[in-house]
Amino acid sequence: xxxxxxxxxxxxxxxxxxxxxxxxxxxxxxxxxxxxxxxxxxxxxxxxxxxxxxxxxxxxxxxxxxxxxxxxxxxxxxxxxxxxxxxxxxxxxxxxxxxxxxxxxxxxxxxxxxxxxxxxxxxxxxxxxxxxxxxxxxxxxxxxxxxxxxxxxxxxxxxxxxxxxxxxxxxxxxxxxxxxxxxxxxxxxxxxxxxxxxxxxxxxxxxxxxxxxxxxxxxxxxxxxxxxxxx
Numbered sequence: 558x559x560x561x562x563x564x565x566x567x568x569x570x571x572x573x574x575x576x577x578x579x580x581x582x583x584x585x586x587x588x589x590x591x592x593x594x595x596x597x598x599x600x601x602x603x604x605x606x607x608x609x610x611x612x613x614x615x616x617x618x619x620x621x622x623x624x625x626x627x628x629x630x631x632x633x634x635x636x637x638x639x640x641x642x643x644x645x646x647x648x649x650x651x652x653x654x655x656x657x658x659x660x661x662x663x664x665x666x667x668x669x670x671x672x673x674x675x676x677x678x679x680x681x682x683x684x685x686x687x688x689x690x691x692x693x694x695x696x697x698x699x700x701x702x703x704x705x706x707x708x709x710x711x712x713x714x715x716x717x718x719x720x721x722x723x724x725x726x727x728x729x730x731x732x733x734x735x736x737x738x739x740x741x742x743x744x745x746x747x748x749x750x751x752x753x754x755x756x757x758x759x760x761x762x763x764x765x766x767x768x769x770x771x772x773x774x775x776x777x778x779x780x781x782x783x784x785x786x787x788x
Contacts, residue, residue: 569604573612576602581621581632582643588634592622619643641733662786668734669781672715675722675731676761676777680770683721688766691717695762699755711752718765718777750783 577598580586592598595613599606613630616622620638623631635643679687691714698710719731751758757780764772 570608570611570615573598573602573604573608574615577612577616578619578621581616581635586632588632590632592630592632594630641730664734665781665785667730669778669785671727671730671734672718672781673774673778675719675724675727676765677722677770677774678724678727679718679721680765680768680773682723683765687717687721688768691721691762692759692766695755695759698752698758704749704752707752708748711748711758714758714762721765748784751780754780754783 577586577592586592592613593601595606595609598604598609602609613622613624617624619642620640621633621635623633625631679691683691694710694714694717698707698714701707701710715731719728722728757776761773761776761780764770764776
């Protein structure tokens with residue numbers, strides 16, 4: 558039994574959801590197998606069937622299970638049916654995600670891919686004010702002495718690039734990646750090699766400023782891939 562002590566209904570349901578989600582993600586409940594019944598789960602977790610039912614609804618919304626009306630509840634292959642919200646879930650419980658998932662590497666590889674194409678689109682679509690702001694921020698970063706200030710300028714620069722791309726999907730994906738990095742305890746040191754290369758940042762801003770999408774893509778990709786773990 559994993560749940561002990563009384564808890565408010567909403568809190569208990571959330572805890573059950575966390576436990577069941579972890580069991581699905583770590584393979585305790587394998588894909589295409591049948592989940593234990595509500596009654597069995599209730600007994601196993603020491604919770605009411607109502608709390609279990611609420612947790613199962615959340616798992617279904619996340620694409621982790623399929624609930625059949627009056628039938629068995631099937632575990633789905635989360636790699637095929639899950640969404641970006643699982644990226645946050647994998648690091649949200651204060652537990653270390655399984656190393657075999659390559660979560661950190663995957664996060665930074667996606668960041669590099671999204672960022673590079675966002676830079677390409679920004680070079681094509683950004684207005685004059687955005688182009689000028691990016692070049693100004695690149696120059697401000699180059700002369701800043703404080704590492705914290707440089708990192709802050711760099712973060713804003715990329716925020717403007719994503720906005721300038723005019724791609725809402727990239728905007729939302731970046732939001733997820735940023736939240737995921739915070740949950741996985743990434744700090745400024747992880748992207749230090751990017752922030753320290755003033756010339757590369759200037760080159761990226763200049764490519765966007767002069768509406769050169771091919772160069773913007775190359776410079777952004779090379780810059781962002783510096784933070785991808787090589788394990």
